[in-house]
Amino acid sequence: MATSPEQSSSGADGSSAAREPILSVRDLRVGFRTRSGVVPAVDGVDLDLYAGEVLAIVGESGSGKSAMSMSLVGLNRGPRTMISGTAHFRGIELISASERQLRSVRGKHIAVVFQDALAALNPLHRIGKQVAEMITLHQKVSGRRAKDMAVQMLGDVGISNPRHNAEAYPHQFSGGMRQRAMTAIALANDPTVLIADEPTTALDVTIQAQILDLLKSLQRELGTAVVIVTHDLGVVADIADRVAVMYSGRIVEIGTTEQVLYAPKHPYTRGLLASTPGVTGPIPASLPTIPGSPPMGAERPDGCSFAPRCAFVLRECATTPILASHDPSDSGHQDACWLGELTIPVPDESRSTL
Amino acid sequence: MTLVMRLSRPLRSRTLGMLIVRRLLLVPLVLFAVVTIVFFAMRLIPGSPATTLGVAGTEGLSSKQIQENIDALTKTLGLDRPLLEQFGTYLLAVSRLDLGYSFFGSNSVVSLLKNTLPATIELVFTAMIIAVILGVVTGVVAAMRRGKALDSIILAFATVSFSLPWFALGVLGIIVFSVQLGWLPVLGRLPTSLGYQPTTNFVLLDAILQNRPDLVLPWIEHLILPALTLAISMAGFITRMVRASVLEVLGDDFIRTARMKGLDEWHIMSGHVLRNSSLPVVTVLGLQFGSLLGGSVITETVFSYPGVGNLLVSAVNQHDYLLVQGAVFAVALLFILTNVVVDILYYVLDPRLRKA
Numbered sequence A: 001m002a003t004s005p006e007q008s009s010s011g012a013d014g015s016s017a018a019r020e021p022i023l024s025v026r027d028l029r030v031g032f033r034t035r036s037g038v039v040p041a042v043d044g045v046d047l048d049l050y051a052g053e054v055l056a057i058v059g060e061s062g063s064g065k066s067a068m069s070m071s072l073v074g075l076n077r078g079p080r081t082m083i084s085g086t087a088h089f090r091g092i093e094l095i096s097a098s099e100r101q102l103r104s105v106r107g108k109h110i111a112v113v114f115q116d117a118l119a120a121l122n123p124l125h126r127i128g129k130q131v132a133e134m135i136t137l138h139q140k141v142s143g144r145r146a147k148d149m150a151v152q153m154l155g156d157v158g159i160s161n162p163r164h165n166a167e168a169y170p171h172q173f174s175g176g177m178r179q180r181a182m183t184a185i186a187l188a189n190d191p192t193v194l195i196a197d198e199p200t201t202a203l204d205v206t207i208q209a210q211i212l213d214l215l216k217s218l219q220r221e222l223g224t225a226v227v228i229v230t231h232d233l234g235v236v237a238d239i240a241d242r243v244a245v246m247y248s249g250r251i252v253e254i255g256t257t258e259q260v261l262y263a264p265k266h267p268y269t270r271g272l273l274a275s276t277p278g279v280t281g282p283i284p285a286s287l288p289t290i291p292g293s294p295p296m297g298a299e300r301p302d303g304c305s306f307a308p309r310c311a312f313v314l315r316e317c318a319t320t321p322i323l324a325s326h327d328p329s330d331s332g333h334q335d336a337c338w339l340g341e342l343t344i345p346v347p348d349e350s351r352s353t354l
Numbered sequence B: 001m002t003l004v005m006r007l008s009r010p011l012r013s014r015t016l017g018m019l020i021v022r023r024l025l026l027v028p029l030v031l032f033a034v035v036t037i038v039f040f041a042m043r044l045i046p047g048s049p050a051t052t053l054g055v056a057g058t059e060g061l062s063s064k065q066i067q068e069n070i071d072a073l074t075k076t077l078g079l080d081r082p083l084l085e086q087f088g089t090y091l092l093a094v095s096r097l098d099l100g101y102s103f104f105g106s107n108s109v110v111s112l113l114k115n116t117l118p119a120t121i122e123l124v125f126t127a128m129i130i131a132v133i134l135g136v137v138t139g140v141v142a143a144m145r146r147g148k149a150l151d152s153i154i155l156a157f158a159t160v161s162f163s164l165p166w167f168a169l170g171v172l173g174i175i176v177f178s179v180q181l182g183w184l185p186v187l188g189r190l191p192t193s194l195g196y197q198p199t200t201n202f203v204l205l206d207a208i209l210q211n212r213p214d215l216v217l218p219w220i221e222h223l224i225l226p227a228l229t230l231a232i233s234m235a236g237f238i239t240r241m242v243r244a245s246v247l248e249v250l251g252d253d254f255i256r257t258a259r260m261k262g263l264d265e266w267h268i269m270s271g272h273v274l275r276n277s278s279l280p281v282v283t284v285l286g287l288q289f290g291s292l293l294g295g296s297v298i299t300e301t302v303f304s305y306p307g308v309g310n311l312l313v314s315a316v317n318q319h320d321y322l323l324v325q326g327a328v329f330a331v332a333l334l335f336i337l338t339n340v341v342v343d344i345l346y347y348v349l350d351p352r353l354r355k356a
Helices: A065-072 A099-105 A127-138 A143-156 A175-187 A205-222 A233-239 A257-262 A267-274 B002-008 B016-044 B049-055 B063-076 B083-095 B109-144 B149-163 B166-180 B203-209 B213-250 B253-261 B265-302 B308-317 B321-349
Strands: A023-034 A037-049 A054-058 A081-089 A110-113 A193-197 A225-230 A242-247 A250-256
Touching: A023 A065, A037 A065, A037 A081, A037 A250, A054 A065, A054 A233, A065 A081, A065 A110, A065 A193, A065 A225, A110 A175, A110 B253, A127 A143, A127 A175, A127 B253, A143 A175, A175 A205, A175 B253, A193 A205, A205 A225, A205 A233, A225 A233, A233 A257, A242 A257, A242 A267, A250 A257, A250 A267, B016 B083, B016 B321, B049 B063, B083 B321, B109 B149, B109 B213, B109 B265, B109 B308, B109 B321, B149 B213, B166 B213, B166 B265, B203 B213, B213 B265, B253 B265, B265 B308, B265 B321, B308 B321
Parallel strands: A054 A225, A054 A242, A110 A193, A193 A225
Antiparallel strands: A023 A037, A023 A081, A242 A250
16 A cells, blocks of 8 residues: 555655655565575565655565665566566656666666675775766766765765775775765765665664764755665664564555654564663563564465464454555554454553563 | 795785795795705606616627616716715705706706797796686676576586696697698797797797797797697686686675666676686686696697707606706796786785785
8 A cells, every 4th residue: 555645744854745756666576586486575565755755664684675675776686586566766667677777777866875885895996986986877077076076975974084085995994984985885976765775784883873873964965765774673763754664575564753663553563662672761671572483485374474473363364454544644654454454452561462 | 834834824914025025935945845856756767867878879889888888977977976965966056056967968957948948938828818818708708698508608618628638639739720721830839941049039029139020920820729728728727717706706795786886787797896706716827827837748748849848858758857857946936936926916906915
């Protein structure tokens, strides 16, 4: 189910209201061919992204969040990947677009910040060159000008003495500096959409906060729409305007950050939040956990894939619930659960029993 | 041997000067080992140069006279001295860069090497260049067409060529191109009719120095077949290495970054894949140069090519101790120096080895 524009009036600056989505994903499916058949990674995702908003995709490993975001720019295309569905962006349908078409989108309109910046940067090229390459590829500027722009960009992402550091190689940078350089590459052409794939996972906590601050301030400054893929709810609370929770290849809940974090509806979201330790308050003897583990791609049950682990299973759960709003006053907060569909109130203590 | 181990351990962040010095410090140690092994190995071979010399042209003499002849020669050549004393004498001479004289004819070993080493260097480096070009092109193409028919064809050729013995390839080449088709000369380095008077004995260099452009074409005609013979099996090896290396690099994260930037496949290959995948290939290249030198001995013999290999084979047959020792010494030196160059190349290619 699509999120209609007027429901997403939740951008941090409130300006994303009543606008057409810039990126519109419908029924996106990604599967990986293996010897034992096709393993589905993304199982029918509908998603809208609005200009200038920060949308977080949250889920655990294997929930399909990375596969989904990578397929938007065709970075996981290959003989073993099957991608179907549509993703409309600036008049181009990204899923069926040719490589040639995609190349004109990649780096220019949609850029990606990858997780492990040391691996994501070419070890044999100077940092400045790697940023400048992005610029010369999409802008008609001289090599010298591109280099100056790269130095400027490196300064913008908070790398000190950028003219000097542009001459450095990735291995000479610290983890935080590498991630800044990665960000400089991604933002070099002022893209409309930035996909940040677990941008802080490989970093230590203080550096994580710095990188998030950087992303947030650059996003505000440039008006970039950001899709941030993460498993870290702290990151979500910090930076996101809206949150989509993915479980087993599907979006199970989507809404504003406040809605999803403070009034979660789907039992999985509730369980996820309950199992997150708070910074304040008493330290619990043990954190609540969700029993069981997510089904592996090939072993997904029919119907709701969370049902085997859910404390509130109904007979209806054998049929796949659709992602829809269950609150007439706010259609922006949607979840895919029969409890909402059948208007069965969930007892409050459920959070602790999960 | 701890010193050797320390000097030859993997490269770490060092300056280029340090690197070269460390490698050059290894040279005398390696050469000492080579000289020692060859010295004793030669004397393990049954027979002696005195016998070979003493028997020659002795028809009609009694066996006693022949034996006296041989004994006299043994004494003259100093082969009656204790082995360790001979070894010591030789080492001392070598340390003064005096490699001695051939037992057959009065040529000094150094002058013989001066005549033959340039020919071998021409052959081996031409082969190396051909092998690298052939191997890199086919390896990259195979990697880009992975799993397709072209990939299988290239791999099959690479495997076959890698397994073919040099002498078989050489003889086949002579039969097809020289005998059957008559396109290329059969043997040698240059026809005597050209009246080539070596200055440096590097034909290409001499052609320029002596203003003899007429030397170049015959030189290439004589060189191409033995060089190809040598190159082909090495190319097969390089093809497989390059293919594997390119495929590995293609799976690296920074290639995904390059793709994210919007680079097309050609620019990804030329700008990001090639240099990164050359690193493991370059490392192996230096070592492979050794087997190329070994192959040159056989190839030169097959083609009667006047190089060190050819010289070495006849010297071994004649028990010409000093010449064998000197020739192996020269080949070992060539091998070491090539590897120093390879080390420098590696250092230039990979900034991670340089000091920050």
